[in-house]
Structures are given as C-alpha cells and as structure tokens.
Amino acid sequence: MAKAKKTTLALVSLGCAKNAVDLQVMAGNLLKKDCTMSPDPDRADVVIVNTCAFIASAREEAEAEIVRALQLKANGNYGKVVVTGCYPQRYPKAAARFPGVDVWQGVPGEWVEPKMPELRFTGKAFAYLKIAEGCAHRCSYCAIPGIRGKYRSRPMASVLKEARALLRSGCRELNVVAQDPMLYGCDLKENRTTLTDLLWALDKLPGEFWVRVLYSYPSEITEEFVAWMNTSKHAVKYVDVPLQHTVPEVLAKMNRKSAIQASLVAAEALRLMVPGVTLRTTIMTGFPGETEARFKALLADLRRMQFDRLGAFAYSPEAGTKGAKMKGRPSRKVAEAREKAVMDDAERLWKVRSKRLLGQTFDALCVAPGVVRMASQAPDVDGVVYLLDSPKARKVQVGDFLRVKLAKVCGFDFEGDVA
Secondary structure, three states, rough: OOOOOEEEEEEEEEEEEEHHHHHHHHHHHHHOOOEEOOOOOOOOOOOOOOOOOOOOHHHHHHHHHHHHHHHHHOOOEEEEEEEEEEHHHHHHHHHHHOOOOOEOOOOOOOOOOOOOOOOOOOOOOOEEOEEEEEEOOOOOOOOOOHHHOEEEOOOHHHHHHHHHHHHHOOOOOEEEOOOOOOOOOOOOOOOOHHHHHHHHHHHOOOOEEEEEEEOOOOOOOOHHHHHHHHHOOEOOOHHHHHHHHOOOOHHHHOHHHHHHHHHHHHHHHHHHHHHOOOOEEEEEEEEOOOOOHHHHHHHHHHHHOOOOEEEEOOOOOOOHHHHOOOOOOHHHHHHOOOOOOOOHHHHHHHHHHHHHHHHOEEEEEEOOOOOOEEEOOOOOOOOOEEEEEOOHHHHHHOOOEEEEEEEEEEEHHHEEEEO
C-alpha cells in the first residue's frame, strides 16, 4: 500500500525574532505530523504567512505578503494560504479584505511546547530562546499589550528543556528574548523565579556556548543581572537597552516615568558596572511633545552616551493607544527628518569607532560558511565579519568559536583574518 503524500509547507516570517519563534514552533509541530517542507518557497500545498502589526510599515509589509501569497495561490502555486501572527490578532475582521485566505489565526494564547527545537530559521550556530509572552508595561505609543496580552512567563523547566535540545543539536549561542526579559518570573505564583535564576540555570548546562539577553528595560537592570554578566562563563557582555527617548517630558508622555532617571545615566552606569560591555539602544523620534528644543537635547544626550550600536524610527500613531490621541505631535515629515538626523550622527560615530577596531582581535562565532559574528554583534541587527580567504579560514566550520583579527570596515560589517 503506497504511503500517503505528505502536505508540503512554505513559510514566510515577518517581524521580530519573537514572532519567528512562534512560527518555528508551529511549523515544527506540523512537520512532526503529516507535513514536510517544500523545496520551493513559492510552491507548496500550504503557505503560512506569519505577520507583524506593530507599526504602519510592518502592517504594509504584511498586507503585501498576503496579497502576494494569494496571487501565487490563484496561479496554482499554493493550495491554501494561512495567515497567522499579530496582524490577524489585531485585526480579526480584516480577513474580509483578503478573500482566498483559508485560515486567519492570531497569536498563540498559551505556550505550546516546541516538539522540534532543531527546526530553526537561524541556522545551526545560534537560536532565539523565547522565555515569555506579552508585556507588563503600558507605554502610550505601543500596541503590543493589546496584541500579545499580559505578561506570561514560560516555565523554567520548559526553557531549559529547549535549551538542552538546542545545544545538543549544535547551537552555540542562545539569544534570550521576550518583550521584556527582565520581568521574567514576575507572574509565576508557584515556584517563583527571576531572570537571573534562569540565567544561572542555563549557565550550568554543559558545553561551550554564549548566552545573550536581548532587550532590557532601563530601570529594571539589577545588581544580580550585572553580577551574572560579569562572572558567568557563558554570558555575553552585551546590553540592548531601548531608551526610546532621553528627555523627561517626552518619556513622561510615553508613560515611561519609571525609566526617566535610568535613561539619563544608562550608558555611563552600565560601562562602569560591566567593563567591556557593548551597548545598543533604540530611539523614537516625532512623539507628541517632542519640540525642536527637546529633539536637540536628545541628540546632545546621545552624543554624550555614545552607544556602540543604535537604531531609530519615526513614531507611528497606533489606533487604540493613548499616544494616538495626544496633541503636539510633529508632522511625519519632521519625525522622519529627525530619525535621519539621529542615524546620521550614529553613522558618523560608527565610522570613527570602527576604524579604531582595525588590527584588534576578538572572540567570534562562525554562523555561516566564511561568516562570523563577534560577541559585540547581535544577530540580525549589528552586522558580521566576513573571513578573508586563507588555509585557516577554510578549516573553520559553522558553530566553531575562533579569534578574528579585523582588517577592513565594510559599512557596518568587517572583513577579518582568523587569528
């Protein structure tokens, strides 16, 4: 008797790493059943479009991908179109705009245990380890709490189970992610735990690997977290602390009052507490209340803080948030011009700093053939180092740790030799 043909899957992942983890779990569970990955991403029995809806540009990208999937379905390339993630969660009635979509499904309400952790879009060397869902903050610009719900920590046993499986599969970098990892455990009534409890438990796992924590609310960085970063054998000295702004009046309107003082001293304090730390931040321009004088104060603060890595985006008023109803919002044109000014400043600083790094040697992890990332480079946002061809470089395998000597700056990337 002939075996039944397995359903082929094609996957489209949009948005942040946390969103990608949801799709990995969903697809991994399907592959354990009667499905298999399609060899051609534009031809499959089922395509899953996992969407983001955080800001206007993310929604536009999601809509474009849904339309593209439906066009391919009309051409016979896809049998069914499944739309998941933040877009259908936020706009459940929008399915009517896309006739032909077979399944319109929001985000997971509860944790689904990953049954196939070896399935990951990041490749063999590194993975994102999602430890919580939802958000406990109510920033006035942000729609995420309405999409993802209240903060829900993943049980530590589940996190450690997946971490062990990832390490057994050859993963050498665990990137701990959540909307706010620092609050991990705040909602656990039984077996109360904290982020540092989890990090020390990860530290006890066998093997050579990095642990990197991504996203740290500025006022929640604790002495215990700093101690872990300074003494753990696996900790990467890298802190992504999204300030959003530095001017107290703007932060207050953003409903980030608890972070005002921490935002003003974050860079200096972290450099004092964690020698050799790499600092990254994200800045929002054009929020209500950001006058020209306040924007100039923001630029002055950023020049003083000199973050190693920086991203910026223009504010997008989101329906259902308090910020969308506030007065005193700069025009979109002004917000985008200010965003460019922040990034121009950051690029000028990077050109000076990156040249100083040439000739120096750093720890790195091989993430693809001929491509490595230093400890100071987070995945997807900070660039990479391309290895110059040499007998030593040709022996480096994906997942290997090595020392790399930087030889040339290529935008936000480098070229380097195996040291």
